[in-house]
Amino acid sequence: xxxxxEAWARSKARDADIKAWAWLPEELACPPASDLQxxxxxxxxxxKDVIDVAGMPTRSGSPATSAEPARWDAACVTQLRAAGAVPxxxxxxxxxxxASPGPTRNPRLATHTPGGSSSGSAAAxxxxxxxxxxxxxxxxxxIRPAAFCGVVGFKPTFGRVHRQGMSVLCDSLDTxxxxxxxxxxxxxxxxxxxxxxxxQPEPARAPRVALLGCETIGQLDAASRQxxxxxxxxxxxxxxxxxxxxxxxxxxxxxxxxxxTMLAELARGLQPLARSAQAGLMxxxxxxxxxxxxxxxxxDYARLQRARERLSREWRLRFGxxxxxxxxSAPGPAPAGLQSTGSSxxxxxxxxxGWPALHLPTAVTDMGLPVGVxxxxxxxxxxxxxxxxARNAGQSMHTGTN
Amino acid sequence: xxxxxEAWARSKARDADIKAWAWLPEELACPPASDLQxxxxxxxxxxKDVIDVAGMPTRSGSPATSAEPARWDAACVTQLRAAGAVPxxxxxxxxxxxASPGPTRNPRLATHTPGGSSSGSAAAxxxxxxxxxxxxxxxxxxIRPAAFCGVVGFKPTFGRVHRQGMSVLCDSLDTxxxxxxxxxxxxxxxxxxxxxxxxQPEPARAPRVALLGCETIGQLDAASRQxxxxxxxxxxxxxxxxxxxxxxxxxxxxxxxxxxTMLAELARGLQPLARSAQAGLMxxxxxxxxxxxxxxxxxDYARLQRARERLSREWRLRFGxxxxxxxxSAPGPAPAGLQSTGSSxxxxxxxxxGWPALHLPTAVTDMGLPVGVxxxxxxxxxxxxxxxxARNAGQSMHTGTN
Numbered sequence: 001x002x003x004x005x006e007a008w009a010r011s012k013a014r015d016a017d018i019k020a021w022a023w024l025p026e027e028l029a030c031p032p033a034s035d036l037q038x039x040x041x042x043x044x045x046x047x048k049d050v051i052d053v054a055g056m057p058t059r060s061g062s063p064a065t066s067a068e069p070a071r072w073d074a075a076c077v078t079q080l081r082a083a084g085a086v087p088x089x090x091x092x093x094x095x096x097x098x099a100s101p102g103p104t105r106n107p108r109l110a111t112h113t114p115g116g117s118s119s120g121s122a123a124a125x126x127x128x129x130x131x132x133x134x135x136x137x138x139x140x141x142x143i144r145p146a147a148f149c150g151v152v153g154f155k156p157t158f159g160r161v162h163r164q165g166m167s168v169l170c171d172s173l174d175t176x177x178x179x180x181x182x183x184x185x186x187x188x189x190x191x192x193x194x195x196x197x198x199x200q201p202e203p204a205r206a207p208r209v210a211l212l213g214c215e216t217i218g219q220l221d222a223a224s225r226q227x228x229x230x231x232x233x234x235x236x237x238x239x240x241x242x243x244x245x246x247x248x249x250x251x252x253x254x255x256x257x258x259x260x261t262m263l264a265e266l267a268r269g270l271q272p273l274a275r276s277a278q279a280g281l282m283x284x285x286x287x288x289x290x291x292x293x294x295x296x297x298x299x300d301y302a303r304l305q306r307a308r309e310r311l312s313r314e315w316r317l318r319f320g321x322x323x324x325x326x327x328x329s330a331p332g333p334a335p336a337g338l339q340s341t342g343s344s345x346x347x348x349x350x351x352x353x354g355w356p357a358l359h360l361p362t363a364v365t366d367m368g369l370p371v372g373v374x375x376x377x378x379x380x381x382x383x384x385x386x387x388x389x390a391r392n393a394g395q396s397m398h399t400g401t402n
Numbered sequence: 403x404x405x406x407x408e409a410w411a412r413s414k415a416r417d418a419d420i421k422a423w424a425w426l427p428e429e430l431a432c433p434p435a436s437d438l439q440x441x442x443x444x445x446x447x448x449x450k451d452v453i454d455v456a457g458m459p460t461r462s463g464s465p466a467t468s469a470e471p472a473r474w475d476a477a478c479v480t481q482l483r484a485a486g487a488v489p490x491x492x493x494x495x496x497x498x499x500x501a502s503p504g505p506t507r508n509p510r511l512a513t514h515t516p517g518g519s520s521s522g523s524a525a526a527x528x529x530x531x532x533x534x535x536x537x538x539x540x541x542x543x544x545i546r547p548a549a550f551c552g553v554v555g556f557k558p559t560f561g562r563v564h565r566q567g568m569s570v571l572c573d574s575l576d577t578x579x580x581x582x583x584x585x586x587x588x589x590x591x592x593x594x595x596x597x598x599x600x601x602q603p604e605p606a607r608a609p610r611v612a613l614l615g616c617e618t619i620g621q622l623d624a625a626s627r628q629x630x631x632x633x634x635x636x637x638x639x640x641x642x643x644x645x646x647x648x649x650x651x652x653x654x655x656x657x658x659x660x661x662x663t664m665l666a667e668l669a670r671g672l673q674p675l676a677r678s679a680q681a682g683l684m685x686x687x688x689x690x691x692x693x694x695x696x697x698x699x700x701x702d703y704a705r706l707q708r709a710r711e712r713l714s715r716e717w718r719l720r721f722g723x724x725x726x727x728x729x730x731s732a733p734g735p736a737p738a739g740l741q742s743t744g745s746s747x748x749x750x751x752x753x754x755x756g757w758p759a760l761h762l763p764t765a766v767t768d769m770g771l772p773v774g775v776x777x778x779x780x781x782x783x784x785x786x787x788x789x790x791x792a793r794n795a796g797q798s799m800h801t802g803t804n
Contacts, residue, residue: 054674066473078674160704163573164671172561196699269566272456272480297598302562302782313715380704 001185002131004030004086007044011088011129017110019103020124022049023056024089031086039188041084045077046124046133049090050097051176052165053077060167061093061102061117064273064281074165076134076176076193083192088130091120094341096169097136098266100283101341108150108369112334115145116341118179122149125179132189133179137351138170138262140330140344142177143374146359148334148342150370151179154186154386157379158354161193169269170262172305173351183360183393187386197383206239207323207388214327216248217255218345221332227362227371231326234392242326245318251349254311257304258352264301267293312353316378324385325376329359333369346374356382358389403587404533406432406488409446413490413531419512421505422526424451425458426491433488441590443486447479448526448535451492452499453578454567455479462569463495463504463519466675466683476567478536478578478595485594490532493522496743498571499538500668502685503743510552510771514736517547518743520581524551527581534591535581539753540572540664542732542746544579545776548761550736550744552772553581556588556788559781560756563595572667574707575660575753585762585795589788599785608641609725609790616729618650619657620747623734629764629773633728636794644728647720653751656713659706660754666703669695714755718780726787727778731761735771748776758784760791 002010008028015021036042047053050060052070054077059065077087092102094117104119106112107127114123118135122145125133135142137155146153155177168174178193180186190197211232213220220228232242267290273279274290282290319325328346335342350357356379361372377385404412410430417423438444449455452462454472456479461467479489494504496519506521508514509529516525520537524547527535537544539557548555557579570576580595582588592599613634615622622630634644669692675681676692684692721727730748737744752759758781763774779787 068470071468072674072678075670075673078677079670082673082677157704159574159707160700162667162670164571165674168570169566171565194700197701197704265564268477268481268564271477271484272474272567275480275484276474298562298596299599302559302599305561306782380708 001040001043003042004028004044004088007130008088011124014127014129018105018107018123018127020091020120020127020129022059022090022092022102022120025056028088036084036086038083039191040080040132043085043132044088044130045080045085046089046091046121046130047077047087048118048121048133048135049093050136050167051077051134053087053090056090058090058167060097061095062281064278072165075162077165079192080189085132091124091133093117094119095283095286096270097138097141098286098289099341100285101338105338106148106334109334109367112336112369113148113338113341115148115334117141118145119341121179122146122151122153125149125151125181131181131185135177135179136166137175137177137347138173139258139351140347143329143347143357143359144342144344146179147329147370147372150361150364150372151181152183152186152361153177153179153359154190155350155357156190156194156382157356160382170265172265173262175351175354183386183390187390190382190386194382206241207235208321209235209240209242210319210322210325211242211244212247212325212327213244214251214346217251218328218331218343220328223363223365223371224328224330224332227373228326228328231362231373235326243322250311250315253307254349254352255345257308258348260296260301260304261308261352263289263293264296266290308352315353319378323377324388327374327376329372329374333365333367333371350376355379356385358385360389403442403445405444406430406446406490409532410490413526416529416531420507420509420525420529422493422522422529422531424461424492424494424504424522430490438486438488440485441593442482442534445487445534446490446532447482447487448491448493448523448532449479449489450520450523450535450537451495452538452569453479453536455489455492458492460492460569462499463497464683466680474567477564479567481594482591487534493526493535495519496521497685497688498672499540499543500688500691501743502687503740507740508550508736511736511769514738514771515550515740515743517550517736519543520547521743523581524548524553524555527551527553527583533583533587537579537581538568539577539579539749540575541660541753542749545731545749545759545761546744546746548581549731549772549774552763552766552774553583554585554588554763555579555581555761556592557752557759558592558596558784559758562784571671572664574667575664577753577756585788585792589792592784592788596784608643609637610723611637611642611644612721612724612727613644613646614649614727614729615646616653616748619653620733620745622730625765625767625773626730626732626734629775630728630730633764633775637728645724652713652717655709656751656754657747659710660750662698662703662706663710663754665691665695666698668692710754717755721780725779726790729776729778731774731776735767735769735773752778757781758787760787762791
């Protein structure tokens, strides 16, 4: 993996155009190579700026936060450091990991959004500045930027990566994940943050796959539709059985529950800021979200959580026999402009359910923008999901030129 | 409720003996009475020292934490302030809300433990220094100190009070709750932190109650056994139907899952400290817990969470028809000595399930130590549980002399 010193030097040299970094040290404090042992020995690591790294500020994409450096690493940063990784800086996040974007540009086409909220981490990997970077997902904040930047993005099962040292706003949704150039790099990070997981013997058989086109919740453009069809065709060539269940009503319900849950939790978490003298430093889009969230009665929130539990249970039974689900990552390649981070419509169901989700880049449009597919598995099938993807990686990966 | 200025003055005058406060300001900054509107207008509030109050340090009972004042209130403190409450200081917590106690003494009998980890909040209410105080529970950290100090303690449904600004270690367990002198005060706090909940018409009928003696997981002393029997007898006199299901195997399983879940999450959350130069500032009991927790393989943790989900579902069905469960709060009154905070064996199942739990003080032993009972309800039945308790409060409450 890309060495920390080289990663830092490349980041310093290239970031004026990309703006992936919210904070890069003037000099990199890097332990001697002999002290860096483990599966990530020496690898440079990008850390989304909602996760603490000792000695670096955590600004969460907001001028209302403190510029004081964090005293402690977040738990996940400690785990990655112990495995040999070296955090080289903090990557740009949308304001409080919600919607209002930072300055990051898409390394594939600078006039297009990199996606968000983990914009900087996805862009830093796509631009070849680091091979691995941490992000978080509440709606589509991992899978969407992975799709738009054309890198591998992995959001593990909810609750399995400890959030100590991360600024949590949506308590029942926020999930730490990671970007990488390849699936095997993603597996290396998983071996550290989800260590000694369920044993996953390389499956000798062809996979059982469910295809969820999700046509009724969002429209796919031609390139993304092609990416999905190609992926399914390739899997079938390899002997996969592919079922295509119709779940329109459930999808609508899950999307609605996600929206309300996110707004209610975000609003309660941001009340201290919204009621403070610094409330004026919030973006209009965030202020509006807080207002909407505070309007959701507690009883409605509680009822939605019970509906969420019921649907989670039903979906676990429904997909109990499949190895993974294939579904769109995004409606199309990265949209033009930097004002919006794009649609998360195909990501939010999996954030709500807390199932592991993986973005695999599979092709590039004529404009040079990446497209790909999302693979999803049942809770705690993280290593299995990555294992199936690794088996297919040889045939299908397009991770760009870097 | 006890006015903030009076609460602060009493605390200043009396705390040399009780040591309930980790931090009390030299002068109380209190807004003018005209600015204090809402259900808690003017009430002094104690805040457990794992929850941020702007301008006060958050030390979490550990010298390894920063003495810098917090920049922001925690979300729950903001909500209580907006309802008129005035935080007057930070209350003593066991080290990181785990087991190693602070200096707090039991206001009922100073040679006995106040219980923990929310020791200071329970003691401050028991000593008449404040009427309401925030605590947290991961194992038995609300209900146990409420029982030992003889105050009302309420732990709401998991996930319903936002934890922004609280130092979360056990992500799937840590729950913010509150102590008060009376049930109606607890209802007032609930109206703020769980606002506009399910409507709870004062029930005209007698309740359906389940009695869980829990004899196979912990021994009850005579006074606590009597408190439980008296409570059941009173309810039956009022027409309650009382069933006594036998659930020994489930209780054992739930206790085991709780222990392993708490250790695994605690250990991951404390890794940054445990691997730092300040690791020596951890207590031996905490160091040992981290060591044990890190030894739990991730796959075991994941399997335990699935078993937890299954048992949660089964228990929700099993208790679907009862209004509340009556069960012991603690094996007996507060044990002598300040080295241990006592047993949490009767609290941990409800922490694991995330069900709302309430301690009701009902009697005082010959030594002057309080005993009582624990009432528990299904998730999101918080207001209903408090409502049933309020109806019985006239007949059964013994909240001491203050």
